[in-house]
Amino acid sequence: MQASTNGKTFHLYLSYDDEARPYTTKRVLRSLKKRGFDLLIASIVVASILIWLIPILALLIKLTSPGPAIFVQSRTGRNGRVFPCLKFRTMTYDRNAEFHQATQHDMRVTRIGKFLRKTNLDEMPQFLNVLAGHMSIVGPRPHPIPLDAQHWHTLPGYKERYTVRPGITGLAQARGARGETAELYKMKVRVRYDHLYIRRQSTRxxxxxxxWTVQAAIKGNKNAW
Incomplete structure (x- = not known):
């Protein structure tokens, strides 16, 4: 698959394809259990929380900042497939703006956006992505296409993050490895956490x-800007 960023095209591919590996009984059962867990949790959240949370937050976002309440961004999914990732908009709206990671004290982040990012509420629409099969509840976080372009061919192990469905939250985020990644070591830490999760993933x-994610949201994520 090809993706474009800043007028340049790069190829999204994996050094090994998860779907090409042998489908052992253990692997199939693990996959079914994970998908069942995803569908159960996502269905409960959508039916009991999102049904009223989306209208309320959408109204607050629209009242405090012009532009759409839901932000749709192309992100990389399992095996390099691009999908539309949903989020509550937390920044001032500019249809033609190029991608730039949010930084501390970023002037683009709105007042309501700061609260949504600190509490992870901006990610809540992604439960709809889970129901659609684009994402899992837990997995490596999907990155914007321009960020993938920086690391896809240069950071060892980076593209192997996408051998599983990306998650709303992940081991890296639950352990505080979130926020901007201007320094390469920060991305390397995330990749190590993601590989650890892929090797040890289970329902438990x-x-x-x-x-851990709920606890971090209640306390307020210090790296969420």
Whole structure:
């Protein structure tokens, strides 16, 4: 698959294709359990929370900043497939703006946006991505296409993050490895966490990561700008 950023085209491909590996009984059962976990949690959240949260937050966003309430951004999914990732908009709206990671004290972040980012509420629409099969509840975070372009062919192990469905939250984020990645070592830390998760993924670990994420959201994520 090809993707374009700043007028340049780069190829999204994996050094090994997860779908090409043998489908052992253990692997199939693990995949079914994970998808079942995703569908159960996402269905509960959409039916009991998003049904009223989206209208309320959408109204607050629209009242405090012109532009759409839901921000749709192309991101890389499993095996390099690009999908439309949904988020509550947290920045001032500019249809033609180029991608720049949010930084501390970023003037583009709105007042309501600061709250949404600190509490992870900006990610809530991604439960709809889970129901659509684009994402999992837990997995390596999907990055914007321009950020992938920086690391896809140069950072060892980077593209292998996409051998599984990306997640709303992940081991890296639950352990504080989030925020901007201007320094390469920050991205390397995320990649190490993502590889650790891929090797050890289980329903029990997913449940732990969800709990850690909730705890971090309640306390307020210090790296969420």
């Amino acid at each position: 670990l997913d449940a732990k990561i969800c709990w």
